[in-house]
Amino acid sequence: MYKIIYSYVLLMLFIGTAGHAAKQQYSTPDQLEIGWQVYENHYLGKDQTLFSISINNHAKQPFPKTGWKIYFNLGKRVTTVSGTQQLEIKHVNGGLYYISPGKDFKSLAPGENLDQQFISNSWVVNSSDAPQGFYLVWDNSPGTGIPLKEVKISTPKDQHKMDRFAGDKELTQAQLYLSNERGKTGNSSLPKIFPTPLSYTETPGHFKLDHSVTLVSDPDFDNEAQLFAEELKSITGKRPLVSNSPKNPGTIRLKRDAAIKKDEYSLKVSPAGIIISANGPKEIHYGIQSLKVMLDPSAYADQGKKKALLVKCVTVVDRPAFGFRAIMLDVARNFQSKEEVMKLIDLLSLYKLTTLHLHLNDDEGWRLQINALPELTSVGAQRGHGLNEQESLMPAYGSGPIAGQPSGSGFYSRADFIEILKYAARRHINIIPEIETPGHARAAIVSMQARYNKIIKSGDTLKAKQYLLRDMADSSVYRSVQQWNDHVMDVSMPSVYNFLETVTDEIIEIYKLAGAPLQTIHYGGDEVPAGVWTGSPSVNACKATHPEVKNAADLWDYFFSRIAAMLDKRKLYLSGWEETALRKSTVAGEKKWQPNPLFLDRNFHVNVWNNMSGNEDLAYRLANSGYKVILSFVTNFYFDMAYVREFDEPGFNWGGFINLEQAYKFIPFDYLKNQHTDYVNRPLPKSMLQQFEPLTEVGKQNIYGIQGLLWTETVKTAERLEYMYLPRLLALSERAWASTPAWATMPDTLKAKQLYEANWYQFSSSVRRELNRLDHYAGGFEYRIPTPAIMLRDGMVSANTDVPGFKIYYTTDGSTPTVKSKRYQQPVPHLKGLRFRAFNEIGRGGEVAKNNTEENGKDQAI
Numbered sequence: 001m002y003k004i005i006y007s008y009v010l011l012m013l014f015i016g017t018a019g020h021a022a023k024q025q026y027s028t029p030d031q032l033e034i035g036w037q038v039y040e041n042h043y044l045g046k047d048q049t050l051f052s053i054s055i056n057n058h059a060k061q062p063f064p065k066t067g068w069k070i071y072f073n074l075g076k077r078v079t080t081v082s083g084t085q086q087l088e089i090k091h092v093n094g095g096l097y098y099i100s101p102g103k104d105f106k107s108l109a110p111g112e113n114l115d116q117q118f119i120s121n122s123w124v125v126n127s128s129d130a131p132q133g134f135y136l137v138w139d140n141s142p143g144t145g146i147p148l149k150e151v152k153i154s155t156p157k158d159q160h161k162m163d164r165f166a167g168d169k170e171l172t173q174a175q176l177y178l179s180n181e182r183g184k185t186g187n188s189s190l191p192k193i194f195p196t197p198l199s200y201t202e203t204p205g206h207f208k209l210d211h212s213v214t215l216v217s218d219p220d221f222d223n224e225a226q227l228f229a230e231e232l233k234s235i236t237g238k239r240p241l242v243s244n245s246p247k248n249p250g251t252i253r254l255k256r257d258a259a260i261k262k263d264e265y266s267l268k269v270s271p272a273g274i275i276i277s278a279n280g281p282k283e284i285h286y287g288i289q290s291l292k293v294m295l296d297p298s299a300y301a302d303q304g305k306k307k308a309l310l311v312k313c314v315t316v317v318d319r320p321a322f323g324f325r326a327i328m329l330d331v332a333r334n335f336q337s338k339e340e341v342m343k344l345i346d347l348l349s350l351y352k353l354t355t356l357h358l359h360l361n362d363d364e365g366w367r368l369q370i371n372a373l374p375e376l377t378s379v380g381a382q383r384g385h386g387l388n389e390q391e392s393l394m395p396a397y398g399s400g401p402i403a404g405q406p407s408g409s410g411f412y413s414r415a416d417f418i419e420i421l422k423y424a425a426r427r428h429i430n431i432i433p434e435i436e437t438p439g440h441a442r443a444a445i446v447s448m449q450a451r452y453n454k455i456i457k458s459g460d461t462l463k464a465k466q467y468l469l470r471d472m473a474d475s476s477v478y479r480s481v482q483q484w485n486d487h488v489m490d491v492s493m494p495s496v497y498n499f500l501e502t503v504t505d506e507i508i509e510i511y512k513l514a515g516a517p518l519q520t521i522h523y524g525g526d527e528v529p530a531g532v533w534t535g536s537p538s539v540n541a542c543k544a545t546h547p548e549v550k551n552a553a554d555l556w557d558y559f560f561s562r563i564a565a566m567l568d569k570r571k572l573y574l575s576g577w578e579e580t581a582l583r584k585s586t587v588a589g590e591k592k593w594q595p596n597p598l599f600l601d602r603n604f605h606v607n608v609w610n611n612m613s614g615n616e617d618l619a620y621r622l623a624n625s626g627y628k629v630i631l632s633f634v635t636n637f638y639f640d641m642a643y644v645r646e647f648d649e650p651g652f653n654w655g656g657f658i659n660l661e662q663a664y665k666f667i668p669f670d671y672l673k674n675q676h677t678d679y680v681n682r683p684l685p686k687s688m689l690q691q692f693e694p695l696t697e698v699g700k701q702n703i704y705g706i707q708g709l710l711w712t713e714t715v716k717t718a719e720r721l722e723y724m725y726l727p728r729l730l731a732l733s734e735r736a737w738a739s740t741p742a743w744a745t746m747p748d749t750l751k752a753k754q755l756y757e758a759n760w761y762q763f764s765s766s767v768r769r770e771l772n773r774l775d776h777y778a779g780g781f782e783y784r785i786p787t788p789a790i791m792l793r794d795g796m797v798s799a800n801t802d803v804p805g806f807k808i809y810y811t812t813d814g815s816t817p818t819v820k821s822k823r824y825q826q827p828v829p830h831l832k833g834l835r836f837r838a839f840n841e842i843g844r845g846g847e848v849a850k851n852n853t854e855e856n857g858k859d860q861a862i
Helices: 002-025 173-180 219-236 281-294 298-302 338-350 414-426 442-458 494-514 537-545 552-569 618-625 660-664 686-691 697-701 718-725 728-737 749-774
Strands: 032-041 048-057 068-073 078-080 087-093 096-101 113-121 132-138 152-154 199-209 215-217 252-256 265-270 273-278 309-318 324-330 355-359 430-437 520-524 573-577 582-587 590-595 605-608 628-631 703-710 789-793 796-800 807-811 835-839 845-850 859-861
Touching (some): 048 087, 078 087, 173 796, 338 355, 430 494, 494 520, 605 618, 618 628, 618 697, 697 703, 703 718, 718 728, 728 749, 789 845
Parallel strands (some): 215 252, 324 355, 355 430, 430 520, 520 573, 573 605
Antiparallel strands (some): 032 048, 068 096, 152 859, 835 845
């Protein structure tokens, strides 16, 4: 036995020494370059991609044969191509992989490069599909990760190798150019209010707005008046005094009018003054926002230096089409600061949205301080490399090995969140907190396991198990879309409900301290994979006391029944993703999602995101059945999707490409009218279209609102966040506020097309005006500047953008255009080195467009 122990010690010493030697002989990991080469989509005729990972050793010493692993994140499944095995890739969990030496790896000499091919499922479309966050771990220091340089990306010069399937086609540059020209010959007069008001009439004259204005308000509107006075100071240079005396005539009046309907306001501008009338503070707020967007955008650039602004005289009566107009922001995948959230609230307020839905937790992060459960943020709000995830979650989305770094790590303290809530409430923005359950809950599960591991050392088993979210003896086998195998709460365990009640009560307390309204909490409910709970010992115990639970599938209804009852006691209603209102039933021999009759009387509000793959009519089926539906469609309002199909364009693509028009053209009460293709523009079968269920009159009353969504797997900075939601958020605002446009209900196809194109040009021109404003409003926004479209005709090249009015500059020598380059004014002669680029009023440029007859292969870093 002593010989065995002695041999084991010698072996451990040898392994440690070998690892230490490897670490010492390669002391410059910053000289290691990782490459990712895409070779071919649709490889071997399947939905998969052939790619390679390369390692290039720029150091003066060899990179060792053994003793190391290189970790990285990738949102795809990977298999190895048969043949020489220089490198192996192994899956850890979720999107975390590591590279290790293969059986044929012999070490890497100075200056040497090796390349190993692999296959990933699905297609590679843009740079967001690339692996990221590479870091080195020596075997003798398994708890320490060393960040490596950003991966070098290469794509094939033959762009047909990037085709996703046989016959894959996108609009040509010429087609995009012609599309951008639509509607320009029509009436170019624009309402000076955005989003489009219900009734807008211009009258003769202007009102002079300068530092001499006085502001008189009904006492009930003092909050709105004070906030507006602060903004007037930034515009005129002087904060007007706010008077609540009805005897004070004032030049701007906020007036209560009991005859005006709920949600409605009126705005009258005359040379003598401005009157905003409504029957409530929220509606007065909307009137003020309309007045603000009537001001010339330059007013926000001048910061009070402008002597006077002329406001066009108008008469406006306005109200929204939908009472619920929302944006969801995911702060779990990648965290955003308190300041950036408040900046988004400013934007929502200006464009009359009502709600910010905050996705506060997911598999990769928990972002709200809960005093009773400190591990949720001490562990669950951190991402970094370590052992057993006792101090942080594993890296995700390229967050790297070092915990505490943005945007993988971070959370809102209670004080932060109270400040956000107060800021939003003052601006008539409700905040819906989302606690994702029972899936997408890995951050919470790992945090509560860390709590257990800490407390169990004291011997207090009861306290240690109080908030556990998974049965440690669970042998269930499953894998989520995001490749997690341990991310679902075991809803048969009483401790899960202890946890959720504790979190819920603390959230309610935070809202009360902030004086902010709280009507609902969103409890997620999406993407729970097959196989969960089937191997949990706790399920058998649950069956014994709850006869309605006969198998693992019954736990779904059991769980949401308990959550709904918990919220009922707290006078809140439940919000969730569409799955909370669904059950799978057999229809014509196939399993299909159907409305779940069990919760029809529980006032569930459901975000329906899935309008793809045979579920195009799902929102209408749920609304017709009686559920309150929030239209949150992936193909129109998922702002994490890329705008266009270009390799440099960031964002996902599994729901298609969502440009500004894709959101604008949405018809809430008849969206099936213009949804005749799938997400890659292949026509839907006529048989499928004929089977779709239209919206009934009853169902129409259950369309509760419209919501845009920004998931942040690919969003790591505030600048990227703003790029992804602007300008598309403006189309959401228009569609949620403005009444149904005439083109949406016109039976004559030709007339409908003409009306649509004229309205589209008016809308896109309004967007350009608002983007000018957003260069400076609330500190300025880094919105997406469109890439020019190019058309070659008769030896001349023309360029334009989908949003008109951007200045386009060009070069002829292949260099990147700047504002000092030649200004594009008319078609220019065709030259190989032509480059075009659009710029905004402050000189910030977008992506470069080049002559589309050139090769498009790229070498770049992300």
